[in-house]
Amino acid sequence: MRKLALSDDILMRVEKPARYIGNEVNSVMKPKEQAAIRFAMCFPDVYEIGMSHLGIQILYSMLNEWEDVWCERVYSPWVDLDKIMRERNIPLFALESQEPVKNMDFLGVTIQYEMCYTNILQVLDLAQIPLYAKDRGEDMPIVIGGGPCAYNPEPIADFFDLFYIGEGETQYRNLFDRYLENRRRGGTRQDFLRSAAQVPGIYVPQFYEELYKEDGTIKGRRKLYEELPDVILKELVTDMTNSYYPLKPVVPFIKVTQDRVVLEIQRGCIRGCRFCQAGQLYRPVRERDADRLKEYAMQMLANTGHEEISLSSLSSSDYSRLNELLDFLIEDCSRKHVNISLPSLRIDAFSLDAMSKVQDVKKSSLTFAPEAGSQRLRDVINKGLTEEVILKGAALAFEGGWTRVKLYFMLGLPTETEEDIKGIGDLSNKIAAVFFDTVPKDKRVNGKVQIVTSTSFFIPKPFTPFQWAPMCTKEEFLNKAYLTKQGIMEQLNQKSIKYNWHEADASVLEGVFARGDRRIAKVIYEAYRRGCLFDAWSEYFHNDVWMECFEACGVDIGFYTTRERADDEIFPWDFLDCGVTKQFLLREWKKAKEQTVSQNCKEQCQGCGAARFGVGICYGQNAV
Amino acid sequence: MKIRIKFAKYGVMKFIGHLDMMRYFQKAVRRAGIDIRYSEGFSPHQIMSFAAPLGVGIESYGEYMDIEVLSMTSEEDMKQALNRVMVEGVEILSVNVMPDNAKNAMASVAAASYQIRPKEDGSWGAFPAKDLDGRLKAFYAQETIPYTKETKKNVVELDLKQGLYELSADADGTVYMLVNASSSGSIKPAMVLEKFCGSIGAEFSQDAFRITRLETYADLADPGDAHKFVPLSDAAE
Ligand code: SF4
Numbered sequence: 056m057r058k059l060a061l062s063d064d065i066l067m068r069v070e071k072p073a074r075y076i077g078n079e080v081n082s083v084m085k086p087k088e089q090a091a092i093r094f095a096m097c098f099p100d101v102y103e104i105g106m107s108h109l110g111i112q113i114l115y116s117m118l119n120e121w122e123d124v125w126c127e128r129v130y131s132p133w134v135d136l137d138k139i140m141r142e143r144n145i146p147l148f149a150l151e152s153q154e155p156v157k158n159m160d161f162l163g164v165t166i167q168y169e170m171c172y173t174n175i176l177q178v179l180d181l182a183q184i185p186l187y188a189k190d191r192g193e194d195m196p197i198v199i200g201g202g203p204c205a206y207n208p209e210p211i212a213d214f215f216d217l218f219y220i221g222e223g224e225t226q227y228r229n230l231f232d233r234y235l236e237n238r239r240r241g242g243t244r245q246d247f248l249r250s251a252a253q254v255p256g257i258y259v260p261q262f263y264e265e266l267y268k269e270d271g272t273i274k275g276r277r278k279l280y281e282e283l284p285d286v287i288l289k290e291l292v293t294d295m296t297n298s299y300y301p302l303k304p305v306v307p308f309i310k311v312t313q314d315r316v317v318l319e320i321q322r323g324c325i326r327g328c329r330f331c332q333a334g335q336l337y338r339p340v341r342e343r344d345a346d347r348l349k350e351y352a353m354q355m356l357a358n359t360g361h362e363e364i365s366l367s368s369l370s371s372s373d374y375s376r377l378n379e380l381l382d383f384l385i386e387d388c389s390r391k392h393v394n395i396s397l398p399s400l401r402i403d404a405f406s407l408d409a410m411s412k413v414q415d416v417k418k419s420s421l422t423f424a425p426e427a428g429s430q431r432l433r434d435v436i437n438k439g440l441t442e443e444v445i446l447k448g449a450a451l452a453f454e455g456g457w458t459r460v461k462l463y464f465m466l467g468l469p470t471e472t473e474e475d476i477k478g479i480g481d482l483s484n485k486i487a488a489v490f491f492d493t494v495p496k497d498k499r500v501n502g503k504v505q506i507v508t509s510t511s512f513f514i515p516k517p518f519t520p521f522q523w524a525p526m527c528t529k530e531e532f533l534n535k536a537y538l539t540k541q542g543i544m545e546q547l548n549q550k551s552i553k554y555n556w557h558e559a560d561a562s563v564l565e566g567v568f569a570r571g572d573r574r575i576a577k578v579i580y581e582a583y584r585r586g587c588l589f590d591a592w593s594e595y596f597h598n599d600v601w602m603e604c605f606e607a608c609g610v611d612i613g614f615y616t617t618r619e620r621a622d623d624e625i626f627p628w629d630f631l632d633c634g635v636t637k638q639f640l641l642r643e644w645k646k647a648k649e650q651t652v653s654q655n656c657k658e659q660c661q662g663c664g665a666a667r668f669g670v671g672i673c674y675g676q677n678a679v
Numbered sequence: 680m681k682i683r684i685k686f687a688k689y690g691v692m693k694f695i696g697h698l699d700m701m702r703y704f705q706k707a708v709r710r711a712g713i714d715i716r717y718s719e720g721f722s723p724h725q726i727m728s729f730a731a732p733l734g735v736g737i738e739s740y741g742e743y744m745d746i747e748v749l750s751m752t753s754e755e756d757m758k759q760a761l762n763r764v765m766v767e768g769v770e771i772l773s774v775n776v777m778p779d780n781a782k783n784a785m786a787s788v789a790a791a792s793y794q795i796r797p798k799e800d801g802s803w804g805a806f807p808a809k810d811l812d813g814r815l816k817a818f819y820a821q822e823t824i825p826y827t828k829e830t831k832k833n834v835v836e837l838d839l840k841q842g843l844y845e846l847s848a849d850a851d852g853t854v855y856m857l858v859n860a861s862s863s864g865s866i867k868p869a870m871v872l873e874k875f876c877g878s879i880g881a882e883f884s885q886d887a888f889r890i891t892r893l894e895t896y897a898d899l900a901d902p903g904d905a906h907k908f909v910p911l912s913d914a915a916e
Contacts, residue, residue: 057767059691063798064886067736072694078766080706306706308699360706360764391709392717392725415721 057084060148060155061136069135073308074102077150080306081358083119083126084151090125092231093159094118095149095196097129099166099174100591105130106305107313109367110202111165114223116301124231127151128305129162131174132181134589140181147181156182160234162196164215166204169568170561170591172211175200176583179214186580188216188261193244197234197251206289206336207517207628210568210575212260216248220256220631221290222322224298229254252283256290258631259283265573265627271614273572273625288632289336293670295322296344300351303358315363315396316355318348320380324369325656325672327663329437329647330426330465332516333369335635338663340656341671345376349383356393364388365396372401373657381409399424402448407455420459420507421452427468428478434650435470437643442482449486453493459505460486466535466556467513467527469647476535480542480552483508487548506548509555510539512562516569517628518635520643526566526616532559560598561590566616572627575615578608636664681777682746682757683784685912689738689891692768697732703769704744710764713757716747730784730895730911731791731860734867736885741791741894743911745777745784775912782897782914789898790844790908791860793868794891796853811848818875819846826870839874842866844906857908860895 059066059076066072096115098105105111111128118126127149132140140147146155156162162184164175176186179198185191188198200208201219208218219226230251237247252259262283266274278285292298300319307314323340324333352364364384371377381395388395395413399422400406410419425440427433433440449460464479483506490504512532515521527535536556543554567575581604589595605612620626622641629637639662646653653661656672666673688700695703705725708715717723730743751757754774761771818824824839842859843866849855858866869885876883897914900907 057691063736066694067886072735073696073699076691076694078691078768080710080764080766308695308703310699310702357710357712360709362705362709392723394722 057153060145060153065136065139069139070133071102071309074130074133075136075150077128077153079308080360081303082128082151082305083115085119085125087125087152089122091123091235092125092161094124094126094161094163095129095156095159096126097156097162097164097178099131099164099171099178100589101133102130102307103309103311106307106311108165108167109313109317109319110167110223112301112304112317113299114163114165114227115305116303117224117299118227120299121228121231123235125151127159129156129178129182131177131589134595137177137181137588146183147178157184157196159196162198164198164200165202166200166211167202168591169204169565170596172568172579173583173587173590175211175214176580177588180583186583187213189213191216191244195244197244197247203332203336204568206332206631206633207569207571208258208260209265209573209627210571210579212573213576213580215260217251218258218260219290220258220287221633222292223290224292225290226254226256230257249280252280256287258287263630273627273629275625276630286630286632289634291634291668291670292322292341293668295341295671296347300343302351302354304355306359306361313365314361315365316352316359316361317365317367318352318355319343319367320345320348320371320374320377321368323671325373326370326439327437327643327653327655327661328426329435329520329643330468330513330516332519335518335640335663336633337369338634338665339668339671339673340373342374342376345380348380349387352384353387356388356391362392363394363396366398368398371398372406378405385409385412402445402452404451407451407457411455416456417458419457420461420505421449421457422461422463423448424463425482426463426465427471427475428464428480428482429475431650432468432471432475432478434652435647436465436468437647437652439652439655442485445482446485446489449489450493453490453504458490458499458503460507462486462506462508464508464510464539465513466510466539467532469513469521469524470650471535473538476538477542479508479510479539480544480546483543483552484546484548487546487551490551491548504551506552507555508539508543508552510536511557512559514562514566514569517626518633518640520640520647522570522626522640523620523622523624523644525619526563528613528617529559529563532562558593558596561593561596563612563616564590564598564601567612570627571615574610578604578610581608634663634665634668639663680748680751681779681781682748682751682754683775683777683781683912684744684746684761685772685775685910686742686744687738687740687770687772688733688742688768689740690768692766693736693738696735697729700733701727701729707761707764708746711757711760713746713760714748714750716749728783728785731788731865733892737890737892739892740772741892741910743784743895751776773912784911785862787897787911787914788895789859789861789906790857790896792845792855792857792893792896794853794855794893795868795872796889798887798889809850811852811854812850814879815846815848815854815875818878819843824871824874826874828870837866837870839866839871843871844908846871855893857896 115126118124129149179186184195197216199217200215205218233250248259251257262279264277268274321342323337325340423445426438515524543552585600716726726747728745733739758771758774826837826839828835842864845857847855873883895911896908897911898906
């Protein structure tokens with residue numbers, strides 16, 4: 056029987072002890088002696104969030120396929136346990152072996168959103184690993200970061216030994232072989248880092264120095280060793296269908312956010328919305344073969360016992376064999392009493408038909424994401440969804456019996472005017488009007504339609520055409536939310552419309568991290584020292600403490616958020632190459648300002664640069 | 680077809696709560712490929728019910744659940760199929776086909792037996808283990824054992840004696856008790872321990888004991904007659 060790291064009295068005292076005991080179905084135990092490499096894979100947030108992440112499930116299973124590697128999981132201890140571990144000096148442990156993380160060879164951290172940065176420090180701290188990479192001794196694990204935030208690693212560069220840029224499936228074996236080779240040769244930690252720097256996609260931040268101009272912008276970078284690459288190109292899976300997929304994902308005991316089988320049908324997106332970072336990072340679009348997916352679905356359901364399955368991708372409607380795949384799943388799953396949760400699909404006759412087969416129309420809602428209130432602004436952001444299409448889709452849906460609609464918008468997009476904001480209320484109202492026009496009085500189920508309009512605040516992200524764009528201040532954001540609310544209140548059907556908006560404070564902070572440089576690290580360190588943790592959880596987010604830390608560290612928030620960047624400014628992330636070129640992004644930024652749309656990859660290649668990988672959508676087309 | 684499944688839950692699994700155990704078995708039944716019956720309606724669920732909920736932190740070798748299946752090969756096959764998909768700490772002990780008119784497990788529960796050991800040094804405060812049985816007998820001999828149960832909503836006065844059917848200890852200080860576990864008048868072992876510790880002047884803390892449920896029983900006696908407790912797996916008639 057496994058011995059737990061925490062005593063019974065601690066486990067009986069904390070909320071949800073199941074977060075810390077491991078032992079889940081499909082979790083992997085291995086004889087220690089067999090594992091030449093011990094790897095702790097961390098998602099720096101609470102168990103229920105971390106367990107729901109597909110990327111971790113992929114890497115966890117893939118690494119454990121290798122006989123000489125034992126990959127285990129680590130999540131952020133929740134605040135109750137965090138306190139106890141500090142009081143009693145209990146080192147953070149991995150769930151499977153229950154052994155201290157500090158005894159492992161690697162600690163891998165997947166960094167999915169900026170607001171988890173203090174949780175990364177928590178994990179290091181509780182693990183009793185020095186927070187700064189430069190302070191780590193020979194016996195400490197190699198701390199490696201990955202995930203979308205690694206595409207601008209600079210704000211957290213000081214805390215990591217390595218970053219893995221791009222998709223995790225490709226280079227871990229190479230990295231591990233170098234690690235083992237270094238160990239055989241009796242090499243030092245530094246020796247390994249030098250060797251790791253030769254692996255495609257691997258970035259070793261301590262070997263580079265960021266240089267600044269007098270105005271605070273970046274002058275360039277200096278590297279410590281001649282052999283280091285100047286530019287690091289992202290790693291990418293070339294053959295999706297034959298790439299590794301976890302057919303036996305771990306099944307948690309407690310309810311987690313994503314408690315179902317997840318089928319990743321494709322990676323990437325053809326659309327090129329100008330605000331969207333994922334749409335650029337995962338280019339080009341690569342599909343996984345539908346027949347393979349059908350097999351996977353059946354095996355994964357059998358291996359997990361999950362009662363639900365869902366499809367994952369950035370834009371499922373663009374998957375070429377979607378109809379066929381859905382037909383298969385609907386048929387197979389209804390026999391097995393398995394529910395299908397459909398991703399947000401483009402609303403048309405086909406998707407409505409599919410939805411009506413898998414969910415209770417009366418209880419479910421439809422989702423549209425126009426993102427901007429006017430056609431003008433939708434052209435700026437290159438969101439190819441027109442009012443006509445939305446209203447047509449809504450009419451079809453209302454005829455089909457739906458009465459609930461969710462609408463998503465962003466506030467603070469480049470060039471936005473009061474007119475554009477007013478459009479949000481107008482569009483919400485028009486959809487309500489469509490309901491009253493389409494559905495005769497005696498057929499209205501609950502007598503009414505419910506429209507929920509939500510806005511989030513736009514945050515410019517690296518590797519998007521909007522990486523040059525100024526971001527709004529908190530006051531501007533709040534004013535825009537106020538205008539939106541007013542615009543809705545003025546509508547004829549305002550009673551049918553409910554309006555939600557986000558907190559502005561956290562958005563500002565996220566904006567700083569997103570486009571920050573190495574000078575941000577000390578603020579994050581200071582905020583953590585002063586108790587900031589779980590910043591992604593509004594009840595634990597302390598904006599006042601953060602503001603004090605910026606002040607104390609002498610870091611100007613506006614420099615990172617509201618400043619418009621010159622076309623030729625060097626960005627902190629320019630030494631990374633995510634596949635799309637800076638020229639392409641700049642072209643798109645200029646087109647945005649001219650309100651000119653760009654066609655998607657299927658209609659006409661835009662020459663973004665990703666064709667050099669020679670795979671996916673670009674392949675066999677007229678990619679330039 | 681009605682099936683009664685008896686299982687054990689021990690080790691780290693004692694930290695998994697009742698609702699999560701139900702979710703665990705719903706998925707386990709699917710993994711084992713059991714032809715379970717589903718309810719009718721838009722969102723069908725498995726026909727599955729559990730006997731007596733077990734508190735978090737308590738191990739058990741006498742847990743029960745009932746399921747209904749449309750088809751099966753044999754009890755032994757089903758037991759093996761389930762055990763193949765269990766995690767460490769959950770073990771299927773028996774599978775029994777029940778008569779169609781059998782009362783369901785939850786309604787049948789009348790009593791449960793427990794074994795209690797002090798966790799740390801195996802001692803009961805000042806009392807040598809060998810004196811324990813005598814002390815317990817004296818405690819049990821009382822006419823009434825009043826207990827004040829405070830819930831969030833109200834305060835209830837109980838007489839533990841009414842639902843405490845057996846109480847004894849062996850020479851190494853292991854306590855055994857049989858208590859009412861039915862929907863009316865159920866008693867938790869911790870209540871008895873608390874009162875007993877009070878009566879011998881020892882400090883009570885639930886953390887200090889390792890509590891194990893040994894068996895869950897039905898009462899086959901006719902109303903008014905003396906109890907006739909049998910394990911739920913044998914309560915077919
Ligand atoms: S190279 Fe062309 S087809 Fe390929 S991702 Fe870029 S724009 Fe799309």
